[in-house]
Amino acid sequence: MNAIEIKGLSKSFRGMYAVDNLTMTVPVGAIYGFIGENGSGKSTTEKLICGHLVPDQGEIKLFGKDYTDPGVRARVGALIESAGCFPNSSVWANLYMQALNLGIQNKEEEIMRVLKIVRMEDSAKIKFKSCSLGMKQRIGIAMALLGNPALLILDEPINGLDTDGMRIMREIIVDITQNLGCTVLISSHILGELEKIATHYGIIRQGRLIQELSAQDMENRSRVFVSLKTKNMKEAFADLQKKFANVRLEEEYIRVYDVDDTERIVKYLLENGHKISEIEKNKVGLEEYYIELMSKKEVEA
Numbered sequence: 411m412n413a414i415e416i417k418g419l420s421k422s423f424r425g426m427y428a429v430d431n432l433t434m435t436v437p438v439g440a441i442y443g444f445i446g447e448n449g450s451g452k453s454t455t456e457k458l459i460c461g462h463l464v465p466d467q468g469e470i471k472l473f474g475k476d477y478t479d480p481g482v483r484a485r486v487g488a489l490i491e492s493a494g495c496f497p498n499s500s501v502w503a504n505l506y507m508q509a510l511n512l513g514i515q516n517k518e519e520e521i522m523r524v525l526k527i528v529r530m531e532d533s534a535k536i537k538f539k540s541c542s543l544g545m546k547q548r549i550g551i552a553m554a555l556l557g558n559p560a561l562l563i564l565d566e567p568i569n570g571l572d573t574d575g576m577r578i579m580r581e582i583i584v585d586i587t588q589n590l591g592c593t594v595l596i597s598s599h600i601l602g603e604l605e606k607i608a609t610h611y612g613i614i615r616q617g618r619l620i621q622e623l624s625a626q627d628m629e630n631r632s633r634v635f636v637s638l639k640t641k642n643m644k645e646a647f648a649d650l651q652k653k654f655a656n657v658r659l660e661e662e663y664i665r666v667y668d669v670d671d672t673e674r675i676v677k678y679l680l681e682n683g684h685k686i687s688e689i690e691k692n693k694v695g696l697e698e699y700y701i702e703l704m705s706k707k708e709v710e711a
Contacts (some may be wrong), residue, residue: 443608446615489562
């Protein structure tokens with residue numbers, strides 16, 4: 411069974427399609443990275459899944475049932491755009507009001523449970539307006555976790571956070587999936603951070619899902635390259651082009667693509683009088699893969 415199954419989903423505003431015949435599958439237990447540029451339809455798709463918007467057409471199933479089913483709706487938690495808290499109320503008071511709204515029993519125990527998950531059990535008395543951006547995002551996640559949902563939808567939860575804030579957020583999301591068995595759909599522009607935790611990806615462009623793949627698929631498709639520095643970069647670059655098919659001079663490094671034999675490259679450069687100061691074998695990451703895919707789609711269009 412999948413946590414989310416979408417077929418032929420469309421939503422238009424004033425005749426313009428924000429989501430256009432979208433089909434998407436999120437497996438149970440996945441951390442699904444939802445990727446796309448601004449205006450690509452990520453937030454609209456998430457709002458449709460949550461029932462905040464009504465689709466023009468298409469099918470949305472959550473855990474095998476229609477997304478409007480009251481039982482399945484109760485299994486979904488979401489943080490879209492902002493936490494929607496009262497600024498002059500404490501963290502605890504905001505969570506308590508949400509627990510009341512959801513009709514949760516044992517409210518105090520449930521609030522302490524979710525605060526512990528987001529590592530804010532010592533911040534319950536702080537007013538929401540006094541919290542940092544990272545804390546506010548974690549409070550939003552805590553509110554979404556009230557009632558122990560099976561599916562958590564997060565819209566750009568790591569954007570604007572500092573390095574430590576992003577690290578904490580990553581750890582929380584991984585804990586939620588591993589310890590609570592919760593499926594997470596997360597959108598983000600910070601692809602380097604998303605790559606560290608996602609198990610699956612969906613790439614959306616102009617309202618259409620153009621590719622869906624697992625992290626293992628991503629690993630298998632990623633191009634290998636050797637990155638290096640020499641004393642005379644321009645001459646080394648020119649010589650490497652004579653020997654290897656795909657060589658690029660990018661910022662401070664020369665990259666030799668689709669070759670993972672560093673010894674062969676080192677030998678060739680030494681034979682041609684070049685001294686190597688740095689050399690490293692690597693793979694194209696999610697961000698570069700995404701940029702390359704978008705470039706191909708623009709050419710096709």
